[in-house]
Amino acid sequence: MQIDWQVVTIIVVGYFAINGFLRGWWKEAILTFFLAVLLILLQQPDWAQLLIDALNSAITAIVEFITTATGLVIGATASAFQLDPNSPGTWLVILFILIMLAALLARSSLPTSMSGPLGPSVNVVEPVGRLLGFLLGALNGFLILSLVREYLDGRGLPGTTPASASQLTLVGESSFGPAASDLSIQATGLPRVTVLDSFIPWVIIGVAILLLIIAFRNRVFIETDAAGGRRLGTRSPYGYRRIDPPPVRRG
Numbered sequence: 001m002q003i004d005w006q007v008v009t010i011i012v013v014g015y016f017a018i019n020g021f022l023r024g025w026w027k028e029a030i031l032t033f034f035l036a037v038l039l040i041l042l043q044q045p046d047w048a049q050l051l052i053d054a055l056n057s058a059i060t061a062i063v064e065f066i067t068t069a070t071g072l073v074i075g076a077t078a079s080a081f082q083l084d085p086n087s088p089g090t091w092l093v094i095l096f097i098l099i100m101l102a103a104l105l106a107r108s109s110l111p112t113s114m115s116g117p118l119g120p121s122v123n124v125v126e127p128v129g130r131l132l133g134f135l136l137g138a139l140n141g142f143l144i145l146s147l148v149r150e151y152l153d154g155r156g157l158p159g160t161t162p163a164s165a166s167q168l169t170l171v172g173e174s175s176f177g178p179a180a181s182d183l184s185i186q187a188t189g190l191p192r193v194t195v196l197d198s199f200i201p202w203v204i205i206g207v208a209i210l211l212l213i214i215a216f217r218n219r220v221f222i223e224t225d226a227a228g229g230r231r232l233g234t235r236s237p238y239g240y241r242r243i244d245p246p247p248v249r250r251g
Helices: 005-023 025-043 045-070 075-079 088-109 127-153 200-219
Strands: 002-004 113-116 119-125 169-173 182-188 220-224 230-234 240-243
Touching: 002 005, 005 025, 005 127, 005 182, 025 045, 025 088, 025 127, 025 200, 088 127, 119 127, 200 220
Parallel strands: 002 182
Antiparallel strands: 113 119, 119 240, 169 182, 220 230
């Protein structure tokens, strides 16, 4: 079975572009930063190894704590569950978790509706926010697909031998009866230039960090009250508009 990578790229980039158009640029900026972190780990395999080692240590500590607290003998079973930094599956799971975490963080940091003294307020995405979200969403879709390619290729993973530059092959057991025990998928039409080539990754990482700073400064500010005290306040970012309910008239 062969799939055209260019078609997959159009579908994935188009999906995230539309999603960014609906959500606006501010929420997409959070995802861009998380994807840039994964890109840094591809650039620095030693850091990726340290991250996986830390996660494995945390898993072991949690298992030992549960075993001590409950008296259940689960150490032998759980000790075999250790993340493999050389496995593409490990990083694909981490990628999926970070995408979900970015979505939850964006939703909680800039909710669509907020309760107030007069009723719920609504953050509405303005046209300029949708346009920027469309562009940033397309970039996120490209980064996600590029990360998937690099994980399957394996050249940026700790201690992994790169696969062929002309194709990617995924082999897994079929779950649709005994007709076929293996399924091989070959991706064709892969671009020669990837996010790990030349200076491209560092440009993307720099843009992601800049976007995170801009997003934070657009959302959070320091306000001063009448007594001279200071506290952090929030506002609708550029490209968003907060609509408050009309005051209730009494009479």
